[in-house]
Amino acid sequence: MSSAITPALIALHSNRLENLRDVVVNFMREHPLGPLEEEVVLVQSNGVAEWLKIALASDLQVCAATRVMLPARFLWQAYRDMLGHAQVARHSPFDKTALTWRLMRLLPELVAGHGYAPLQRYLADGSLERLLQLCQRLSDLMDQYQVYRADWLQDWEDGKDVLRGHGGGAAQPVPPDQAWQARLWRAIWDSVAAEQQDDARAAVHRRFVAALAEGAAPARPLPRRVIVFGISSLPYQTLEAIAALSKHVQVIMAVHNPCQYHWADIIDGREMLQAKRRQQLKNGQSLADMPLEDMHAHSHPLLACWGRQGRDYIRLLDGFDEDEAARERFPVNKLDLFDDAPGDTLLQQVQAAIRDLLPPDDHPAEAPSVDASIEFQVAHSVQREVEVLHDRLLTMLDEDKGALRPRDIVVMVPDIEVFAPAIHAVFGQHALLHPRHIPYDVVDIAERAGSTRC
Structure with a gap:
C-alpha cells in the first residue's frame, strides 16, 4: 500500500555517500510508492548506478521497480511526459x-x-x-x-x-x-x-518550465517521486527543471558535499556568490569579507582545489533549496547529515579536516604510525599503473580474507578510454579459477571505444 507523497524539494547534504544512502533507503522503506509504481533515481554515472542497485538490494532485500537513470535521459523523458511526444521532436536540427x-x-x-x-x-x-x-x-x-x-x-x-x-x-x-x-x-x-x-533544447525547456508553473496537466503521468543521488554537478537548466517539477513531484536531492560549512568563497570568483546563503558559515563569519591572500589561513587547500564546477553546483542549489518551506512540507527533520568522527586513519583525518574547513595548521599533530589509507605509486606508463593496481588489490584481498570483496572496490581514473585497453589486458589475462583472477567490469566507456576491443 502506497503512502501519501507530498510534492517538495529538499537537499540532504553529507560528506559520505553511505549516510545519504542510508537516509534515502529508510525514507523509501517508510514512505513506499504504489506496488506498480517505479522509483526514479538519478545518478551521475553507470558505476554509481550499479553500486546503488547493489546497496538497495542489500538494504531492502530486493531492488525491483527502481529505474536508475542519468539526468539527461530523465529530463528528455520528463519533457515528453509533460508536453506530449508531438511537442518534443525526437531529432532536432540543433542536435x-x-x-x-x-x-x-x-x-x-x-x-x-x-x-x-x-x-x-x-x-x-x-x-x-x-x-x-x-x-x-x-x-x-x-x-x-x-x-x-x-x-x-x-x-x-x-x-x-x-x-x-x-x-x-x-x-x-x-x-x-x-x-x-x-x-x-x-x-x-x-x-x-x-x-x-x-525544437531547440532551450525552447523545449522554456515550454516545460512554463507549463509546470501554470499548473497544466501533463500529457502522461509524471513520477510521484524523484531521487537525485550523489551527483556532484548539474547544469543550471537541469536544476531549474527539477525545481519546477518539485511543485508537482516529491524531489529528494542527496548531495555529496565535502564540507559542512559554506566553502564557495575560498577560491576566486566570489563576486558571483552574493545570492542568499542557507548553509551555515564557520564560526558565524563570512569568508567573502576576507582578502584572497588570507584564505589559506581559514580554509583547506584541497577544498580550494575541489573545482569550480562542484563549487558552483552547490551555490546554484542553494538558490533553489526552499529550506524552511521544505521543513514544513517534507517528512525529514534533518537536512545536514555530516558525521563528526575525528578519524583514526590518515585518510579519515584529511576528510575530517576538509569537512570541518580546517586550515593546514589545525590538522592533527600526529598521523597514525602504521597506515596505508593514502598511498602514492609512481609508474612509467598506463600499463604499469594497472599492473601495480592489480598486485595491490590482490594483496588487499588476501590480507582481509573475505572481509573485502571485489564488489566493494571502485577504481576511478581520469580518462577511462585511455585506461580500458590496459585494464582488459591485465585483469583479463587470468582464467576464472586462477588464484590471481579478480572479477572486474569497465563502465562509462563510449560505445565506439568499447567496440574496438578485440
Missing part, C-alpha cells in the same frame, strides 16, 4: 550530429567574411579533414552551451554579444577574440527554418 553537418555547409562561406579570423586561419589550407574536425569540435561546444548556458545563446539570438552571469550576476561583453562564437550561433539559428527553431 550534435545534425549540427556538425550544418556547420560543414555553413563554415566555408562564413569564414570568407568578416569576424571569423581564428577559424579562417585554421582552415587556411582548405583541408576537408580539418573542416570536419573543426565542425565536430564546434558542434560539441554549441551542444554544451545548450545544456549549460542557454541564456547566453538566447542573448546572442537577440543580437546581444554578452555573457550573462548566474544568480543575478552582471552581464559582461563577449571578449573580442571570442566574438565570432556569437556570430556563428546567429548564423546557425538563422539557417534553421522558423518552424524548427521551437
Whole structure:
C-alpha cells in the first residue's frame, strides 16, 4: 500500500555517500510508492548506478521497480511526459550530429567574411579533414552551451554579444577574440527554418518550465517521486527543471558535499556568490569579507582545489533549496547529515579536516604510525599503473580474507578510454579459477571505444 507523497524539494547534504544512502533507503522503506509504481533515481554515472542497485538490494532485500537513470535521459523523458511526444521532436536540427553537418555547409562561406579570423586561419589550407574536425569540435561546444548556458545563446539570438552571469550576476561583453562564437550561433539559428527553431533544447525547456508553473496537466503521468543521488554537478537548466517539477513531484536531492560549512568563497570568483546563503558559515563569519591572500589561513587547500564546477553546483542549489518551506512540507527533520568522527586513519583525518574547513595548521599533530589509507605509486606508463593496481588489490584481498570483496572496490581514473585497453589486458589475462583472477567490469566507456576491443 502506497503512502501519501507530498510534492517538495529538499537537499540532504553529507560528506559520505553511505549516510545519504542510508537516509534515502529508510525514507523509501517508510514512505513506499504504489506496488506498480517505479522509483526514479538519478545518478551521475553507470558505476554509481550499479553500486546503488547493489546497496538497495542489500538494504531492502530486493531492488525491483527502481529505474536508475542519468539526468539527461530523465529530463528528455520528463519533457515528453509533460508536453506530449508531438511537442518534443525526437531529432532536432540543433542536435550534435545534425549540427556538425550544418556547420560543414555553413563554415566555408562564413569564414570568407568578416569576424571569423581564428577559424579562417585554421582552415587556411582548405583541408576537408580539418573542416570536419573543426565542425565536430564546434558542434560539441554549441551542444554544451545548450545544456549549460542557454541564456547566453538566447542573448546572442537577440543580437546581444554578452555573457550573462548566474544568480543575478552582471552581464559582461563577449571578449573580442571570442566574438565570432556569437556570430556563428546567429548564423546557425538563422539557417534553421522558423518552424524548427521551437525544437531547440532551450525552447523545449522554456515550454516545460512554463507549463509546470501554470499548473497544466501533463500529457502522461509524471513520477510521484524523484531521487537525485550523489551527483556532484548539474547544469543550471537541469536544476531549474527539477525545481519546477518539485511543485508537482516529491524531489529528494542527496548531495555529496565535502564540507559542512559554506566553502564557495575560498577560491576566486566570489563576486558571483552574493545570492542568499542557507548553509551555515564557520564560526558565524563570512569568508567573502576576507582578502584572497588570507584564505589559506581559514580554509583547506584541497577544498580550494575541489573545482569550480562542484563549487558552483552547490551555490546554484542553494538558490533553489526552499529550506524552511521544505521543513514544513517534507517528512525529514534533518537536512545536514555530516558525521563528526575525528578519524583514526590518515585518510579519515584529511576528510575530517576538509569537512570541518580546517586550515593546514589545525590538522592533527600526529598521523597514525602504521597506515596505508593514502598511498602514492609512481609508474612509467598506463600499463604499469594497472599492473601495480592489480598486485595491490590482490594483496588487499588476501590480507582481509573475505572481509573485502571485489564488489566493494571502485577504481576511478581520469580518462577511462585511455585506461580500458590496459585494464582488459591485465585483469583479463587470468582464467576464472586462477588464484590471481579478480572479477572486474569497465563502465562509462563510449560505445565506439568499447567496440574496438578485440
